[in-house]
Amino acid sequence: MSSPAKAAPSISTAVRAVLRRAAEVYRDSPATALQLRDQLDRLDEPLRVAVAGKVKAGKSTLLNALVGEQIAPTDAGECTRVITWYRDAPSPRVTLMPHRGAPRQLPLTRADGRLEFDLGGSAPDDVDRLLVDWPSHGLRTTTLIDTPGIASLSAHISARAIALLAPEDRPSDADAVIYLMRHLHATDVRFLESFYDQVGAPAAVVNTVAVLSRADEIGASRLDAMVSARQIARRYRTEPKVRRVCQTVVAVAGLLAQTARTLRQVEFSALCELAQTSRSELDALLLSADRFTAPQAHPTLPAQTRGALVERFGLFGLRLATTLIRQGHREPAGLTQELVRRSGLDELRTVLATQFTERRDVLKARSALLLVDRALREEPCSEAHQLAGEVERILAGAHEFRELRLLAELRAPDVALPPDARSDAERLLGGHGTPTPSRLGLEPDADRAALREAAIAALARWQRRAESPLSDRTASERARVVVRSCEGMLARLAQDQADS
Numbered sequence: 147m148s149s150p151a152k153a154a155p156s157i158s159t160a161v162r163a164v165l166r167r168a169a170e171v172y173r174d175s176p177a178t179a180l181q182l183r184d185q186l187d188r189l190d191e192p193l194r195v196a197v198a199g200k201v202k203a204g205k206s207t208l209l210n211a212l213v214g215e216q217i218a219p220t221d222a223g224e225c226t227r228v229i230t231w232y233r234d235a236p237s238p239r240v241t242l243m244p245h246r247g248a249p250r251q252l253p254l255t256r257a258d259g260r261l262e263f264d265l266g267g268s269a270p271d272d273v274d275r276l277l278v279d280w281p282s283h284g285l286r287t288t289t290l291i292d293t294p295g296i297a298s299l300s301a302h303i304s305a306r307a308i309a310l311l312a313p314e315d316r317p318s319d320a321d322a323v324i325y326l327m328r329h330l331h332a333t334d335v336r337f338l339e340s341f342y343d344q345v346g347a348p349a350a351v352v353n354t355v356a357v358l359s360r361a362d363e364i365g366a367s368r369l370d371a372m373v374s375a376r377q378i379a380r381r382y383r384t385e386p387k388v389r390r391v392c393q394t395v396v397a398v399a400g401l402l403a404q405t406a407r408t409l410r411q412v413e414f415s416a417l418c419e420l421a422q423t424s425r426s427e428l429d430a431l432l433l434s435a436d437r438f439t440a441p442q443a444h445p446t447l448p449a450q451t452r453g454a455l456v457e458r459f460g461l462f463g464l465r466l467a468t469t470l471i472r473q474g475h476r477e478p479a480g481l482t483q484e485l486v487r488r489s490g491l492d493e494l495r496t497v498l499a500t501q502f503t504e505r506r507d508v509l510k511a512r513s514a515l516l517l518v519d520r521a522l523r524e525e526p527c528s529e530a531h532q533l534a535g536e537v538e539r540i541l542a543g544a545h546e547f548r549e550l551r552l553l554a555e556l557r558a559p560d561v562a563l564p565p566d567a568r569s570d571a572e573r574l575l576g577g578h579g580t581p582t583p584s585r586l587g588l589e590p591d592a593d594r595a596a597l598r599e600a601a602i603a604a605l606a607r608w609q610r611r612a613e614s615p616l617s618d619r620t621a622s623e624r625a626r627v628v629v630r631s632c633e634g635m636l637a638r639l640a641q642d643q644a645d646s
């Protein structure tokens with residue numbers, strides 16, 4: 147009986163071995179050895195995703211929306227000026243990590259549904275970061291890192307955010323980035339390019355998703371604001387300079403999403419009361435926040451309640467919520483679901499799942515190899531040559547990396563591929579999700595025969611392209627990467643059949 151072919155080690159196994167070896171090689175260089183050992187631990191931890199963008203882009207609000215709780219401070223307090231990590235843990239705890247000195251615990255309180263903590267006398271400049279342990283399902287696969295606004299009033303603070311995301315002296319602490327922008331601005335593109343240009347980074351573009359944030363404010367918070375925002379996001383997605391720096395752009399009304407996911411019964415009752423006001427009166431009231439909160443503006447709802455409502459929902463959220471209640475959403479759970487859907491949060495979560503969560507092993511491996519590569523360049527040593535060879539072998543050999551690199555290349559404006567072939571390749575390479583049905587453009591529950599048929603057709607399509615005399619060398623090589631992805635799918639389908 148022939149022995150089964152030895153399976154290639156998974157990318158995580160190969161990277162783990164290289165990290166161990168590198169930690170051994172650099173054992174006399176304590177700082178580097180420590181970074182390498184940390185990186186080893188990171189392979190078993192949740193993916194680290196930073197939320198970045200300019201001041202007041204809505205970063206902390208969106209983080210709360212993603213977690214489904216108000217844990218990140220959103221007003222102008224000193225904590226918004228400090229990098230803060232939110233990670234899942236059995237019990238809540240806030241730890242302050244100073245630049246110098248020992249970490250210390252900070253007291254935390256909950257007030258009005260929000261988590262509150264302060265720096266306990268430390269100046270923001272003295273704080274390296276805050277670490278918030280918070281039991282949350284939303285943080286199980288991903289640790290979220292809230293960053294101070296870039297290009298903020300204090301150059302120092304924005305420098306800190308940039309150092310976290312694109313540090314010069316070491317690879318980034320974050321494996322992936324959600325970048326918020328209210329409009330597309332040259333500084334946003336420049337900032338994103340700084341990830342893209344990281345030395346040695348295989349396909350940095352694949353670890354960035356852009357969000358058109360505070361999307362409800364587009365078009366004066368009219369009821370169709372999200373329709374316009376989605377159109378703008380779609381246009382950005384096709385712009386070459388945007389495609390070059392991020393995977394995709396999603397429009398999200400973060401405030402509405404946050405509030406919907408933390409909706410309270412008293413708020414729901416107040417919305418129902420508002421919805422009973424005649425449409426013309428309500429439209430007039432909701433023309434501006436000042437009108438809506440004026441002392442005698444509403445016969446039954448006190449000004450204070452209205453003030454709280456507009457702060458939590460925004461004018462757009464109030465217009466939308468009252469309209470939905472009028473249309474028959476009489477239960478808080480149903481209203482929450484519809485508001486979250488319309489806020490764009492569901493779409494963002496799907497994008498994060500396909501772009502980040504499903505690819506977490508590759509993204510973490512990428513961070514790890516960047517670290518080893520940097521150590522080798524900055525501290526050359528006698529074993530460097532061999533170690534560099536191992537890094538190179540993983541980068542060149544792991545098909546996952548080839549897929550990432552090609553996905554990034556396909557985003558460049560000058561790719562010599564017809565648009566339909568380009569989008570076919572993007573899908574097959576896992577650009578819209580790595581499970582086989584997503585790659586083949588079929589429903590998640592498609593049967594095996596349909597999947598096989600589609601994979602065989604795709605394989606033939608890309609084999610023809612790889613062998614076509616019309617394809618130059620680069621085009622053939624790219625086509626072969628897609629061929630390999632199709633072969634991988636067929637092998638997995640055959641394996642599934644054998645297992646069942």
Ligand SMILES: Nc1nc2c(ncn2[C@@H]2O[C@H](COP(=O)(O)OP(=O)(O)OP(=O)(O)O)[C@@H](O)[C@H]2O)c(=O)[nH]1
Nearest residue numbers: 201202203204205206207220295360399400401460
């Ligand atoms: N209308 C509307 N307002 C929003 C939205 N997201 C955030 N805001 C408001 O914008 C302000 C800033 O929001 P934050 O979430 O603190 O923004 P940030 O980017 O974390 O701000 P810094 O950390 O200070 O840079 C707050 O008053 C939020 O209520 C949104 O989607 N729509």
Ligand SMILES: [Mg+2]
Nearest residue numbers: 205206220226
């Ligand atoms: Mg903030």
